[in-house]
Amino acid sequence: MLKKIANKKIVTTAIVFLLIFLGNIFFDLIMERRLPCLYQQKDYLEVIYLDIGQGDATLIRTTGSKNILIDGGPDLSLVYELGKVLPFYERRIDLMILTHPDQDHMYGLVEVLKRYQVDKILLNGIDDQTADYIYFLSIVNEYAVPIDVVHIGDEYFFEDLRLVILYPFEDLLGKKVDDSNSSSLAIRIDYGQTSFLFTGDLPTSRELELVAKNIDLKVNVLKAGHHGSKTSSNLEFLQTIMPEYVIISSGKKNRFGHPHFRVLKNISKVGAQILRTDKIGTIKLISDGEKVLLLE
Ligand SMILES: [Zn+2]
Numbered sequence: 001m002l003k004k005i006a007n008k009k010i011v012t013t014a015i016v017f018l019l020i021f022l023g024n025i026f027f028d029l030i031m032e033r034r035l036p037c038l039y040q041q042k043d044y045l046e047v048i049y050l051d052i053g054q055g056d057a058t059l060i061r062t063t064g065s066k067n068i069l070i071d072g073g074p075d076l077s078l079v080y081e082l083g084k085v086l087p088f089y090e091r092r093i094d095l096m097i098l099t100h101p102d103q104d105h106m107y108g109l110v111e112v113l114k115r116y117q118v119d120k121i122l123l124n125g126i127d128d129q130t131a132d133y134i135y136f137l138s139i140v141n142e143y144a145v146p147i148d149v150v151h152i153g154d155e156y157f158f159e160d161l162r163l164v165i166l167y168p169f170e171d172l173l174g175k176k177v178d179d180s181n182s183s184s185l186a187i188r189i190d191y192g193q194t195s196f197l198f199t200g201d202l203p204t205s206r207e208l209e210l211v212a213k214n215i216d217l218k219v220n221v222l223k224a225g226h227h228g229s230k231t232s233s234n235l236e237f238l239q240t241i242m243p244e245y246v247i248i249s250s251g252k253k254n255r256f257g258h259p260h261f262r263v264l265k266n267i268s269k270v271g272a273q274i275l276r277t278d279k280i281g282t283i284k285l286i287s288d289g290e291k292v293l294l295l296e
Contacts, residue, residue: 044286045161045191047221048085051281052077054227054251054258055104058198059085060189062158066094069112070187070198071105078108079115081282091115095156095163096145097122099200100184101133104227110139118145122165125149125173126183149173150185160289162190166215167199167206181226182206188219192289195219197241201226207237220292221285223247224267228259228276235266244292247283248276 046061052073059082060068067090072078093116099105101123112118121140140147148154151172154165167186177183184200197219199207207225210217217240225232228248238246246267250258259276267274275283275294284295 044288045194047189047196047285047287049223049247049249049275049277049283049285050078050081050085051277051283052081052108052249054254054256055108056099056200056223056227056249057081057105057108058223058249060161060196062161064159065090066158067092068095068097068158068163068189069093069109070097071099071200072108072110072112074104074107076108076111079111082112082116085282085284091117093118094158095120095122097185097187098124098136099187099198100124100180101126101128101130101136102180102201103132105200106132106136110136113139113143113145118143120146120148122148122150122185124151124168124183124185125171125175126180127174127176128180160191164188164190166217167202167210169209169213179203181231184225186210188216191287194287194289194292196221196223196285197243198223199225199232201229201232203231204234204237207232207234211237211240217241219243220287221245221247222272223249224259224263226258227254227256228263229256230260230262233263233266235269238266238270238272242270243272245285245294246272246274248274248278250276250278252278254278 042063048059050057055073056071057073057078058070096118150165151168156163166188172183181201181203184202187198189196202225219241222241222243224246227250248259286293
């Protein structure tokens with residue numbers, strides 16, 4: 001009789017431990033939306049320029065499967081495109097960056113905030129009273145996402161990846177600006193010997209300020225400013241960078257005529273390979289820390 005009771009106790013204890021174990025997994029999956037056992041360390045970085053039409057949206061997947069999202073495109077396309085490149089169980093964005101509060105960079109981020117757990121967001125901090133931006137900030141506030149307002153020198157590290165803010169040169173928190181494009185965050189991502197540059201919609205005047213400031217602009221990959229508009233991608237800027245690849249994120253047959261022929265000519269002059277989302281759709285590059293490869 002005593003033996004039976006003892007056996008029953010062991011079984012009950014085992015069931016309790018099993019339930020606690022399953023409960024933990026359930027908590028991880030539902031609350032944290034991330035199961036560590038599903039993640040493997042990779043030995044390459046993925047940089048994916050998403051085909052979201054006329055706008056910008058780039059997803060960076062680190063070697064430890066952390067997700068960095070730079071801009072979000074003009075509509076719901078981002079949600080569909082993320083669904084195609086992320087595993088089905090991935091519901092987390094570790095770092096979201098809005099280069100500047102224009103609709104073609106921002107709207108998709110609103111939809112991601114509603115559907116994914118976003119750990120932190122980087123903003124340029126300008127005082128912009130457009131209805132779109134006020135709505136965006138209300139959603140950030142609703143989901144209690146921590147905000148960092150950043151400028152030159154700010155750095156973030158994810159495993160062996162370094163993200164450096166190169167522009168603006170001053171803290172723009174609460175400042176009104178005449179031209180939102182000119183306030184875009186410029187970001188360099190370093191992984192091993194390879195680097196990637198993002199300049200939002202910064203115009204030529206700001207590109208030349210970056211050159212004049214002697215900032216290290218030597219990167220393998222540049223995302224052309226302002227979707228290949230003639231107001232960006234200055235030749236001197238490109239000659240300072242000497243990129244292997246230049247990505248142009250613009251919509252098929254867009255009404256702005258992006259990319260401009262002069263921009264294409266400037267890029268050709270520096271011998272870089274042009275990759276356009278309007279021609280080839282989503283563009284996926286990988287880096288092993290020494291070289292960058294295009295996945296066809
Ligand atoms: Zn834009």
